[in-house]
Structure formats: C-alpha cells, structure tokens
Amino acid sequence: MSETSHDVIIIGAGIGGSALAAALARGGLDVLLIEKSESYADRVRGEAFAPWGVAEARRLGLVESLEAAGAHYVGSMVGYDEVAPPEIAEAAAAPMEGFAPDVPGVMTLAHPTHCQALYDAAVAAGATARRGVAVVSVEAGAEPQVEYEAGGHRYAAHGRLVVGADGRPSAVREAFGVPLESTAPRNWLAGLLAEGTGGWDRNVWTLGTAGDFAYAIFPLAGDRMRVYGLWPTDQRQRFAGADAAEKFLAAFDVDCCPHGKVIAGARAAGPLLAFLNNETWSDAPFVEGGVLIGDAAGWTDPVIGCGLSSAYRDARIVAETLLASRDWSPAAFAPYAAERSERLRRLRVIGDITTGFFCEFGELGRRRRRRFNETVQTDPLMSAHLVANLAGPDAQPPEMFTAEHIAYALNA
Numbered sequence: 532m533s534e535t536s537h538d539v540i541i542i543g544a545g546i547g548g549s550a551l552a553a554a555l556a557r558g559g560l561d562v563l564l565i566e567k568s569e570s571y572a573d574r575v576r577g578e579a580f581a582p583w584g585v586a587e588a589r590r591l592g593l594v595e596s597l598e599a600a601g602a603h604y605v606g607s608m609v610g611y612d613e614v615a616p617p618e619i620a621e622a623a624a625a626p627m628e629g630f631a632p633d634v635p636g637v638m639t640l641a642h643p644t645h646c647q648a649l650y651d652a653a654v655a656a657g658a659t660a661r662r663g664v665a666v667v668s669v670e671a672g673a674e675p676q677v678e679y680e681a682g683g684h685r686y687a688a689h690g691r692l693v694v695g696a697d698g699r700p701s702a703v704r705e706a707f708g709v710p711l712e713s714t715a716p717r718n719w720l721a722g723l724l725a726e727g728t729g730g731w732d733r734n735v736w737t738l739g740t741a742g743d744f745a746y747a748i749f750p751l752a753g754d755r756m757r758v759y760g761l762w763p764t765d766q767r768q769r770f771a772g773a774d775a776a777e778k779f780l781a782a783f784d785v786d787c788c789p790h791g792k793v794i795a796g797a798r799a800a801g802p803l804l805a806f807l808n809n810e811t812w813s814d815a816p817f818v819e820g821g822v823l824i825g826d827a828a829g830w831t832d833p834v835i836g837c838g839l840s841s842a843y844r845d846a847r848i849v850a851e852t853l854l855a856s857r858d859w860s861p862a863a864f865a866p867y868a869a870e871r872s873e874r875l876r877r878l879r880v881i882g883d884i885t886t887g888f889f890c891e892f893g894e895l896g897r898r899r900r901r902r903f904n905e906t907v908q909t910d911p912l913m914s915a916h917l918v919a920n921l922a923g924p925d926a927q928p929p930e931m932f933t934a935e936h937i938a939y940a941l942n943a
Contacts, residue, residue: 532678532685537563537659539853540677540690542666542703547825547842548696549649554591554850556656563688564653565664565679571643573801575722577838578645578757579605579736579749580638582631583923584840587847589633593652597640600648603752605736606636611788612739614900620787623904624735630921637736637836637921639751641724645839669693669706671821692859693821694849699811701827707818711829714879716807718745718890720833721770722759723779724801729754730793740900741785743892747834748783748794758783758794761834761890764807776803808832810882812875817864824849831875832882834889835920841878845871877924880932884916887941899941912939 539555541548544566552564580588580602588594608625611617627636640648654660667678667685675693679686695703704711733750740746745761760782762769770779776799784795812829816822824845831837848867853859888899907913915931930936 532687534687534689535563537561537688537690539563539692539694540675540688541565541694541696542669542677543695543697543825543827544650544653544660544662545646545696545698545825545842546649546839547846548694549646549653550588550591550593550843550846551694551696551824551850552653552658552660553593553649553656554846555853556653556658557592558850558854560853562653562658563690564650564658564660565666565677566650566660566662567664567666569663571646573641573643573724575802575804576642577833577836578639578642578751579747579836579839580640581837581840582627582634582637582921583926584837584843585634585638586631587840587843591843591847591850593649596648596652597638597645600640600644601752602638602640603733603750604636604638605750606734607736608637609735609737610739611737611791612900613741613785613787614897615787615904617787617789627921630918631923637749639749639757641751641755666702669703671707671818673820675820691820692853695821695823695827696825697827699826699830701823703821704823704827707821707823709813709816709818709823709828711811711813714810716764716809717832717886718761718764718808719766719769719805720759720761720808721779721803721805722757723776723799723803724755725758725780725794725797726755726800727797728756728793731756731790737788738889739788740889740892740896741787744782744785745834745889745892746783746788747836755800756794756797759833761808763892770803770805779803808834810875810879812872812879814872815868816871817861817868819861822849822864822867828871829875831878832886834885835878835881837878837881837920840923841874844874874924877919877932880937881916881920881924883937884940885920887937902942912936916940
C-alpha cells in the first residue's frame with residue numbers, strides 16, 4: 532500500500548469539493564482531491580445559479596473559469612402562470628440584475644461542464660487530483676486517514692482534515708456519524724436537459740403553474756435548456772415508461788406559457804430523473820478531523836434554486852477558516868456550522884413560501900398567486916422571499932423568516 536500525506540483530503544470533486552480545493556491550493560495548502568467518476572455525467576443537478584451564489588464564486592476567484600467554460604447570464608424572469616395572460620406576465624417581467632454587485636443575472640451552466648471547470652481550476656491551482664477512485668475507508672479523529680483504490684493500486688492518504696463533499700448519499704457523512712434532520716416529501720420533482728430550443732428567448736427564465744404541474748425553465752448557452760417539473764406525490768407513474776421524456780416535454784405545452792411549444796417540440800439531451808423532493812440539514816456538520824460541505828451536510832428544496840449558491844458559500848467559509856489559522860479543531864468550525872444552520876433554516880422558509888404558491892395545486896394556490904401579483908408592487912413584504920432567494924438569505928431581516936411571515940405571504 533502506498534502512503535501519502537496532505538494537509539486536507541477532499542472526497543468528492545463536484546461543485547463544493549472542487550471549489551474548496553482550488554481555494555485551499557491557491558492559499559498554499561497541500562490538497563488531495565479524489566473523485567469516484569472518470570467523467571462528469573448529467574444526473575439532473577441544478578444549473579441555475581442565483582446572483583448571491585455568483586458573488587460567492589467571485590469571492591473564491593472562480594467566476595472567470597465558469598465564464599470561460601460557457602456560462603450564460605439570464606437577465607429577466609417572466610412568471611408565465613395560469614393566473615395571468617402571457618402579455619400581463621411579460622409586462623411584469625422582473626430584471627435579474629442588481630441582486631449582487633456586478634452580477635448581471637442568474638447564471639446557467641451545464642452541471643457536468645460546471646464541475647469540470649472547477650476541477651480544472653483546482654488542478655491549475657496545485658491540488659493533487661485523482662479520478663476513478665474507490666474509497667475503501669474514512670477515518671476522522673486525531674489522525675485522519677482515507678484509504679482508496681485507483682488504477683489497481685491501494686493508497687492510504689493521511690491528513691490533518693478530511694472534507695466530505697460527496698453529495699446527498701454521502702458515505703463520508705455516514706463514516707463521521709453525522710445525522711441529518713429531514714422534512715417530509717413535498718412533491719415529485721424531475722429535470723431534463725432539452726436541445727433544439729432556439730425559439731425560446733435566451734434572456735428569460737420562468738417559474739409557473741398550470742393545473743397540477745409546476746415548471747421552471749432555464750435557458751443555457753446555445754439551443755439547450757434545463758427544464759424542471761413538479762407534481763403531486765400521489766402520481767408516482769405520471770412520467771414513467773419508455774416515452775417518459777416525450778411525455779415530460781409535452782407537459783410544458785400549456786396555454787399560459789406561449790413558448791411552451793418550443794419545449795414540447797424539443798429533444799431530450801440527457802436522462803429524465805425524478806425523485807421525491809424534501810429538505811435535510813445538520814446543525815453540526817463536523818467532527819474532530821472532519822467537516823462536511825454541500826449536499827453532504829444537507830440540502831434545500833431545489834424549487835428555490837439555491838443549492839449551487841449554498842455549496843459555494845460552504846466552500847468559501849471553510850476555506851477562510853482553514854487559511855486563517857492552524858487551529859482546525861471542532862471549535863474552529865462552530866461559526867461555519869452556526870451560519871450554515873441559520874442559512875438553511877432561512878432557505879427552508881423561502882422554500883415553504885415558494886411551494887405554497889406554486890405547488891399548492893388547485894384554487895388555493897391560484898388565489899395565493901393572484902394576491903401576490905396584485906400586491907407585490909405595493910407591499911414589500913410580498914417580495915421579501917424573492918429578494919432573499921436572489922440576493923441571499925442574509926439580505927432580509929430576521930422577521931422575514933418566521934412562521935408569522937409565511938402565514939402572511941400565503942394568506943389567500
């Protein structure tokens with residue numbers, strides 16, 4: 532068995548892991564970044580990047596890498612929805628600039644491309660990166676160690692800290708013994724990469740509901756789009772079978788979305804994956820010799836599109852912690868845990884309100900959305916969750932993240 536020594540061992544080279552590796556390597560630390568996949572595949576991960584997350588990426592010095600990889604900025608949101616004619620929705624288009632300094636809108640970038648750009652940035656910064664790795668064991672504690680196999684050989688990597696960035700089904704989290712709290716499933720959620728969508732305005736994204744189907748549509752560069760759908764939990768087989776992708780695309784052909792026919796006539800450019808949608812969190816995502824970031828430490832509702840932003844903030848705060856001091860004890864990560872706990876709590880409130888508007892299928896949901904449309908221009912409380920969604924959960928005062936505010940926003 533070959534043995535190596537490093538300052539930090541990061542397991543998982545997705546968004547959070549590679550961003551953290553790049554920041555730490557640039558800061559002079561010896562970083563080992565290991566990833567099980569040989570190449571990044573489309574697994575229907577988020578591709579809409581809220582302005583506050585783009586600002587976090589800029590603080591990490593990584594925006595230029597994303598832009599060079601083909602990132603696209605979407606400058607306007609049009610709420611195509613069954614409660615308003617399309618021309619009314621278009622007249623009320625919301626600009627996406629101004630939510631973060633020097634960020635012109637919501638950034639979109641294909642997830643595999645996004646991951647590869649960050650991986651390359653980590654390597655360029657000096658991180659030791661290995662792919663096609665099978666992790667055999669993970670030990671935190673006073674002497675952290677990771678055993679893994681790669682290329683037919685077995686290795687033991689020793690370090691001062693192990694970082695778990697291995698996503699939702701995190702084996703590192705299990706090895707650390709960190710529990711997750713969880714909400715009940717809200718709905719079904721599925722996503723699909725569609726191509727041949729050149730008829731859609733590349734400067735517009737939308738979130739709306741028609742009947743018992745909520746949808747979010749985000750243009751990428753070129754003629755591709757990432758489209759998401761949400762529907763009730765009792766309809767498990769709604770988009771099943773050999774023609775599942777075609778049925779899913781056809782669901783976007785609704786009267787209230789005038790360009791939905793573009794999506795209905797598009798081609799699937801990746802897998803259609805559906806899952807029950809819930810939220811999880813850990814109030815203490817660290818142990819002696821180990822810390823969790825990104826989805827490994829808990830995730831928010833994808834309907835609010837803040838998963839990428841949250842992962843970047845995780846990477847930024849943990850990087851600052853490690854580069855500021857050689858004290859990497861559990862106490863050093865307590866501020867990170869406290870900030871993350873409150874951040875995810877606030878994001879859950881945003882998710883509660885957003886779901887209450889768009890995934891309350893039926894007349895109650897329609898009444899809520901009509902009231903929102905009628906009052907949002909005159910009542911700043913009605914837009915508080917939107918501002919927090921786009922500018923960051925710390926961009927609104929604490930009273931906007933209470934049960935009382937949820938009740939006010941959803942009062943129909």
